[in-house]
Amino acid sequence: MNRDNTIAHFRESFSVSRFGVPLFAGTLGVTLAFLFLNVSPFAFLLVLGCATTIAALLLYPEFALALYVVVGDVKGDDRIASLGFLDLTLAVGAILLAGIGLNMLRKKRGLPLPPVFFLYIALVAMMAASLAYTPVLDAGLEKLGRFLTVTGIVIVAPFFLLGTPRAMKRFLMGYGVSAFAICCYSLKELGGSGRLVTPSNFTIGLGHIACALILLIWFGLMTRLSFTKRILLYPLLAVPAVALVGSGSRGPLIALSLSLLVSLFFYRRLLLDAACLLVLGMLTLSFIYIPEASVNYLATLVQSRSAEALLSFRGELMGHAIQLIERHPVLGVGIQGYRYYSPNAALYNWPHNIFLEIACELGIPATLVGCAIFASAVCESFRQLKDRLAPYLVFSELAAALVFAGIVNAMNTGDINSDRSTWLFISLVFVVGSLRRQALEPARLAAHGNSNL
Numbered sequence: 001m002n003r004d005n006t007i008a009h010f011r012e013s014f015s016v017s018r019f020g021v022p023l024f025a026g027t028l029g030v031t032l033a034f035l036f037l038n039v040s041p042f043a044f045l046l047v048l049g050c051a052t053t054i055a056a057l058l059l060y061p062e063f064a065l066a067l068y069v070v071v072g073d074v075k076g077d078d079r080i081a082s083l084g085f086l087d088l089t090l091a092v093g094a095i096l097l098a099g100i101g102l103n104m105l106r107k108k109r110g111l112p113l114p115p116v117f118f119l120y121i122a123l124v125a126m127m128a129a130s131l132a133y134t135p136v137l138d139a140g141l142e143k144l145g146r147f148l149t150v151t152g153i154v155i156v157a158p159f160f161l162l163g164t165p166r167a168m169k170r171f172l173m174g175y176g177v178s179a180f181a182i183c184c185y186s187l188k189e190l191g192g193s194g195r196l197v198t199p200s201n202f203t204i205g206l207g208h209i210a211c212a213l214i215l216l217i218w219f220g221l222m223t224r225l226s227f228t229k230r231i232l233l234y235p236l237l238a239v240p241a242v243a244l245v246g247s248g249s250r251g252p253l254i255a256l257s258l259s260l261l262v263s264l265f266f267y268r269r270l271l272l273d274a275a276c277l278l279v280l281g282m283l284t285l286s287f288i289y290i291p292e293a294s295v296n297y298l299a300t301l302v303q304s305r306s307a308e309a310l311l312s313f314r315g316e317l318m319g320h321a322i323q324l325i326e327r328h329p330v331l332g333v334g335i336q337g338y339r340y341y342s343p344n345a346a347l348y349n350w351p352h353n354i355f356l357e358i359a360c361e362l363g364i365p366a367t368l369v370g371c372a373i374f375a376s377a378v379c380e381s382f383r384q385l386k387d388r389l390a391p392y393l394v395f396s397e398l399a400a401a402l403v404f405a406g407i408v409n410a411m412n413t414g415d416i417n418s419d420r421s422t423w424l425f426i427s428l429v430f431v432v433g434s435l436r437r438q439a440l441e442p443a444r445l446a447a448h449g450n451s452n453l
Helices: 002-036 041-059 061-073 088-105 115-130 137-161 165-189 203-222 227-231 234-247 250-266 268-287 292-303 307-311 313-327 337-341 354-362 364-386 393-412 420-452
Strands: none
Touching (some): 061 165, 061 203, 137 165, 137 337, 165 203, 165 234, 234 250, 234 292, 250 393, 307 313, 313 354, 354 364, 364 393
């Protein structure tokens, strides 16, 4: 046994060094090159930092996946955009794909795609078929291409990268740190007249990120710790909470409130925390100046006397999508056709609802396919939550809360390509299901062996 363990340890060490030595050699080469060239210290440190970051993301591509989800909310900042000519989404996506390839070379375990994911193939086939009659072929090709590449990465990548609980934890940690940094950035606008935004100047994007971060802290940490330790997390929760209210994002606030209320039925001991956080939140808001624009926009949730007043411009966009569905119920107007027929195409070229977007552009049958994908994720979440004795229940609760927030997002701001986090959250539900089944497999095999005896 000792000999086998020694051989296995040697093989593992060799596997790591096989990729670590070239990375070290590359870093050393860059360092020596800058030492012998006339380059400023800032440029040297910048390149060295980028090289080190890329190497770390290649070795742990779960972090690259976490960055890929939020990079769109960061790359619009002028200071970041001025650092290079390459689009950050494409750059992180390339690193992510390279990390997947590296994992395959290292023979890291992946997870099988669930059968329901064949529905994505049907949806893509309908998109491709609609190119025959779309009024804007170039825009339709661009939208289809983005779904197959930029959006498709977050749909498939979790099954290649999150095959172990440790990889899942690293991904959640990377996503949490990135989201916390974005929320902290937004707080610099407190005291101003405008709503809080991400570095890319998105209000609704900040709301989605803050909502996901609160859910991550609440289900990932609060449900597992003692009351004394949970108190220490209150300041950590305050940052995304202020960012969410300051962004004035109504959908994420609704999704968060409902998710936290449901969690109190499963964790009665968190009732005290909820009461304390509510009181502390009211006190905090009295000392922190939330922009008036944010407060007024959130107030429409209770002040609006009709659905039209509540939806505002979204109501007109959704209404126009419904008109297109009535005229073209079976095939739709073609992919990206809403943009051509929309009276407000200069400002909004999507109906702010993924289901209406699919229905008016691809037809009702395609909408049923899309709804089946969402419904399968919801059913899988309920199936996992009912089994509260299986391992990784925390993952299941978090994934269920995130997919619920994603569905709310899809219904009030959705764009099939820009709303990448929703597709990611759907995949996470099935990834967690696979992890739980793998953890239970040894016990099932043992029980089966005992029954044969």
